[in-house]
Amino acid sequence: MRDFSQDHRWLSINTATVRKQRGQDWPLPQILDACAARGIRAVSPWRDQVAAAGLEATARQLKALGLALSGYCRGGLFTHTDAAGRQAARDDNRRALDEACALGAPCLVLVVGGLPGALAGKAVHRDLAGTRAQVREGIADLLEDARERRMPLAIEPLHPMYAADRACVNTLEQALDLCDALDPARSGALGVAVDAYHVWWDPKLQDQIQRAGRERLLALHVCDWLTPTTDLLNDRGMMGDGVIDLRQLRGWVEAQGYAGYSEAEIFSSGNWWRRDGGEVLDTCIERHRTCV
Amino acid sequence: MRDFSQDHRWLSINTATVRKQRGQDWPLPQILDACAARGIRAVSPWRDQVAAAGLEATARQLKALGLALSGYCRGGLFTHTDAAGRQAARDDNRRALDEACALGAPCLVLVVGGLPGALAGKAVHRDLAGTRAQVREGIADLLEDARERRMPLAIEPLHPMYAADRACVNTLEQALDLCDALDPARSGALGVAVDAYHVWWDPKLQDQIQRAGRERLLALHVCDWLTPTTDLLNDRGMMGDGVIDLRQLRGWVEAQGYAGYSEAEIFSSGNWWRRDGGEVLDTCIERHRTCV
Numbered sequence: 001m002r003d004f005s006q007d008h009r010w011l012s013i014n015t016a017t018v019r020k021q022r023g024q025d026w027p028l029p030q031i032l033d034a035c036a037a038r039g040i041r042a043v044s045p046w047r048d049q050v051a052a053a054g055l056e057a058t059a060r061q062l063k064a065l066g067l068a069l070s071g072y073c074r075g076g077l078f079t080h081t082d083a084a085g086r087q088a089a090r091d092d093n094r095r096a097l098d099e100a101c102a103l104g105a106p107c108l109v110l111v112v113g114g115l116p117g118a119l120a121g122k123a124v125h126r127d128l129a130g131t132r133a134q135v136r137e138g139i140a141d142l143l144e145d146a147r148e149r150r151m152p153l154a155i156e157p158l159h160p161m162y163a164a165d166r167a168c169v170n171t172l173e174q175a176l177d178l179c180d181a182l183d184p185a186r187s188g189a190l191g192v193a194v195d196a197y198h199v200w201w202d203p204k205l206q207d208q209i210q211r212a213g214r215e216r217l218l219a220l221h222v223c224d225w226l227t228p229t230t231d232l233l234n235d236r237g238m239m240g241d242g243v244i245d246l247r248q249l250r251g252w253v254e255a256q257g258y259a260g261y262s263e264a265e266i267f268s269s270g271n272w273w274r275r276d277g278g279e280v281l282d283t284c285i286e287r288h289r290t291c292v
Numbered sequence: 293m294r295d296f297s298q299d300h301r302w303l304s305i306n307t308a309t310v311r312k313q314r315g316q317d318w319p320l321p322q323i324l325d326a327c328a329a330r331g332i333r334a335v336s337p338w339r340d341q342v343a344a345a346g347l348e349a350t351a352r353q354l355k356a357l358g359l360a361l362s363g364y365c366r367g368g369l370f371t372h373t374d375a376a377g378r379q380a381a382r383d384d385n386r387r388a389l390d391e392a393c394a395l396g397a398p399c400l401v402l403v404v405g406g407l408p409g410a411l412a413g414k415a416v417h418r419d420l421a422g423t424r425a426q427v428r429e430g431i432a433d434l435l436e437d438a439r440e441r442r443m444p445l446a447i448e449p450l451h452p453m454y455a456a457d458r459a460c461v462n463t464l465e466q467a468l469d470l471c472d473a474l475d476p477a478r479s480g481a482l483g484v485a486v487d488a489y490h491v492w493w494d495p496k497l498q499d500q501i502q503r504a505g506r507e508r509l510l511a512l513h514v515c516d517w518l519t520p521t522t523d524l525l526n527d528r529g530m531m532g533d534g535v536i537d538l539r540q541l542r543g544w545v546e547a548q549g550y551a552g553y554s555e556a557e558i559f560s561s562g563n564w565w566r567r568d569g570g571e572v573l574d575t576c577i578e579r580h581r582t583c584v
């Protein structure tokens with residue numbers, strides 16, 4: 001297992017962690033500068049942030065700063081009730097692939113979507129199995145484009161509390177079942193993003209990480225689970241402030257040969273988003289070295 | 293599959309559903325009267341409510357009203373860091389068994405506990421696997437007493453969002469693994485409580501219900517998952533107001549031979565607890581007939 005205590009060369013910052021500080025958007029160019037100034041070597045930006053800064057400008061800035069990507073957030077949202085919706089999602093996912101290529105991302109992270117309409121507060125049906133079948137079709141379809149572009153797809157199972165409205169792939173086992181079905185050769189074109197927040201509770205976690213193996217482990221995201229958790233979406237904890245044994249998790253992932261970044265992804269409307277962005281980045285560095 | 297549309301003979305009310313209406317505790321004797329007055333045939337009371345009303349008085353009232361129990365809430369909370377805590381839990385669980393017997397419950401529902409200290413906001417360690425091992429020991433120990441009393445234990449897997457602070461048994465598969473380990477003969481002494489709110493998201497739900505079979509299916513709890521859900525604990529929805537396909541779930545359970553009550557258990561600080569208790573009961577009856 002790698003020693004993270006001496007430096008932060010394997011820290012990546014998911015840029016949602018510092019996307020709006022003290023009520024104001026922190027623009028991506030400034031986030032990238034602030035990361036580079038601290039010797040952070042990698043980031044995982046969100047599409048809306050890249051769109052606001054410009055794709056080509058972002059690619060240039062990343063290159064100039066020597067910043068790598070640990071992933072690109074995000075594609076997916078495959079679940080729709082009509083053909084037009086599915087086609088729009090397909091087109092948008094292809095654009096996401098192209099952007100990921102332009103930025104030199106190692107993978108496009110997929111958040112697959114929940115029951116159609118649920119995120120807006122009104123699911124149009126309760127057919128969870130049918131929705132999951134649609135996700136499978138969507139990934140199968142996108143995988144062809146991803147293979148052409150040599151851009152791996154990383155299915156991110158989300159915590160079961162998001163099954164209704166954000167993603168109906170909710171365990172690592174379920175995600176790996178999809179991988180096995182759609183890429184039985186383990187080609188590297190399809191894998192998973194293991195986010196500690198989503199999977200830490202799973203009694204089968206270690207087994208499924210072993211099952212994933214090196215070819216399927218495309219990203220490792222970290223934050224922490226707070227007790228109490230006061231909001232289902234935006235009350236994630238800084239590494240070390242909660243109950244997740246992050247070092248154990250990293251050990252399991254690295255035992256399979258994973259040697260990539262540990263990406264800090266913290267949505268925190270009540271705490272970290274209220275602070276100065278530089279302070280948040282400094283804290284991520286310190287906790288990366290001491291808690292991850 | 294039974295037809296629930298014509299009457300509500302298979303409705304049970306978990307008394308937490310109407311425990312505090314409009315800011316005031318609704319005492320158990322009044323809840324029982326209100327249920328019986330509506331032709332509701334069963335309830336599942338909580339220990340603190342029974343303690344407040346008196347165990348013998350409650351037993352007498354249940355008998356006088358002809359009310360059955362669909363379960364007794366609850367035992368468990370096996371996770372402690374010291375021997376004194378474990379012994380106190382053991383003693384308390386034996387009292388819960390005795391109460392369940394006195395009330396004629398069909399089973400004692402077990403909420404197994406989370407990481408020690410987490411419910412109070414400060415977990416004393418992050419050893420989830422060790423905590424789960426302690427739960428297994430606790431159930432094994434209690435099972436001896438339960439067998440003597442012929443009182444079945446129903447392990448209730450809680451939603452993964454409660455893994456840290458309330459129960460570290462989080463899937464039906466995990467609960468059934470415990471059942472298979474501790475009661476391989478499928479004697480009926482150990483089984484599960486299937487609560488729609490906790491398990492609806494699980495991609496393996498149907499398979500695991502089949503695996504459970506009639507001997508292990510001791511209780512069926514229903515409510516609904518709302519989108520959005522604004523509180524992790526007390527924002528459960530009334531049946532029909534959310535995304536859970538309750539009829540499909542009941543069908544799966546009944547396909548295994550389950551022929552017991554459908555127990556409505558709704559914690560709702562923002563909505564149903566703010567209403568008149570009689571209105572809540574009337575709504576449960578209506579939704580039981582139309583949505584379950």
